Amino acid sequence: MWDYSEKVQDHFFNPRNAGAVTGANATGDVGSLNCGDALRLTLKVNPDSEIIEEAGFQTFGCGSAIASSSALTEIIKGMTLDAALKVSNQDIADYLDGLPPEKMHCSVMGREALQAAVANYRGVEWKDDHEEGALICKCFAVDAVLIEETIRANKLKTVEDVANYTKAGGGCASCHESIEEILARVLAEQGETFDPAATAIPNVESAPETLVAGATGMTNLQRIRRIERVIESIRPRLQMDKGDVELVDVLGDCVYVNMTGACTGCQMASMTLGGIQQRLIEELGQFIKVLPATEMPRAASGG
């Protein structure tokens, strides 16, 4: 049996706002029948204020799909359309005190139904850009499509790369075989061969108890880009002192950088590192360690 929170159970056993709203002027139908989850959201929107006066759902789906639908209607009632559009799937999951990783797509479906309904109200065509594949990493709820696209976009070569970019495989490690298969397939398409011997074992971090989508709400990729931006913004100051810094790698909490130019061997280097670290901690809102690249763990030799 799934580990459903009390909130999920409550919204499943006593769904709020079930059924179609009479006199609805917005409808959003989303879902996928082969996945067994589909949702129709109907809204009654006040044409003057654009406030959602009533919301109702009809759901073909599992317990968490019904609970997510119910939660969604509760969240958006009384909101303006613009405010409602800011509701994320994470908001829905949070409202329910979390969902099991396999069930996060239920909350995604809720958000998409909302977007579809608003598009319907405004008379524009809603295009779904979301594609969902087989769930590969259960620790961080990463599916095959995302892994494939990330491998292609970033020319990833190893399981470790995949874990760094998508988080997939960074938990219990039981999906490494599947990730290797995806790598082999994508690399073969590009005329390359996957070399398992080159695969360093990813930095495994402990998986979150339930998926509250990482405390930061950022994907690894977003996080790395943010780190990059912070470091870019620091560089001009160092360059004025004829020094420089470059980002080498990010492994978990550790950010590895190379201090170059006048910074090399400078007694202030460690202080500078401390300064960069402080900036990063403030910008990302999470603990970060900044270390010289010389302290990077050696790429594990083989297995």
Add this chain to the structure above:
Amino acid sequence: MEGIYLDNNATTRVDPAVVEAMLPYFSEQFGNPSSMHEFGNQVGFAIKQARQQVQALLGAAFDSEIIFTSCGTESDSTAILSALKAQPERNEIITTVVEHPAVLSLCEHLEKDGYKVHYLRVDAKGRLDLEEYRALLSDRVAVVSVMWANNESGTLFPVLEMAELAHAAGVMFHTDAVQAVGKIPMDLKSSRIDMLSLSGHKLHAPKGIGVLYLRRGVRYRPLLRGGHQERGRRAGTENAPAIVALGKAAEQALGYMEYENTFVAALRDRLEQGILKQVPHAFVNGDPDNRLPNTSNIAFEFIEGEAILLLLNKLGIAASSGSACTSGSLEPSHVMRAMNIPYTAAHGSMRFSLSRYNTRDEIERVIAAVPPIIAQLRRLSPYWGEGGPVEEPEKAFAPAYA
């Protein structure tokens, strides 16, 4: 109120007499059956007796044809891999699309190693096309592995005939009979079945014990090598308490065989009819004329199985579903898909699997409990209108893929 357990194809309760039989083998009878001393010797005798009890249930010619393993999955893997190892010149396998993952996943894995696997398809009632099968048999095929009874629909495959055909073509035949053993009578010595897998916990023995039946004379390569246990065909110290338990359970299953096929079958029919009479837009999956006596699989259209299970569970009723959401994958049961059951019905398929412990009273309570649950969930369904499905449901609600 005691719960009502209708999920016996998932696992069964260990019979109290079985528990009693196995308990001494944890304490006073703790010896290693391989040891020379008296402690071991007694255990050795108990295992011999268990082997004969299983032999009797299967109708095997010799007790040495019974190899104790750790589970049904191990038996399946051992059988298929043995056939491949023993006949390296053959690199094809014939199986079906509706096998248990114990066979399917192994076959998919073997495909990556270069083996050619033929998956026999099924029709809407879950039946095989024997002509298709016959045409695939050749001297390139190392083994045929076909389940005796399907775990989800209960549909029986004609394994006796299929084994004859395989034998005539000189091909080894294995059957995963995990769901069938103990529920339908068997007489392997008069069949052409070469290998058969069974699992203790499906017939009121504990989990962690299985059997591979290996016909005398069939070429064999062990999966686990090591000590001389099981005549060197499955190394590893015997799980003596579980083996003794399985022996007792086999003896009991033989005794209850007629009860299973009359009383339990009648309860199953009563349950099915009782539900179908009250619930519209529901139908039986599989082949009702040719299935296990204890299994009923009913598709409830326009709703999803996990939701049904959760509501049944609240009333203390345990069943299982072929829906995607209960399996942890995003696809509905491969068995329902193979039978071409529409998605709107496949996701709402419920399996009720009974045992000799179920009573008439329990079945009546389930018959009363199901219809309101179905109605409650249909009220939430976008396919359901006032008192019935909306007109042309697939057109009225055609969601954007999300």
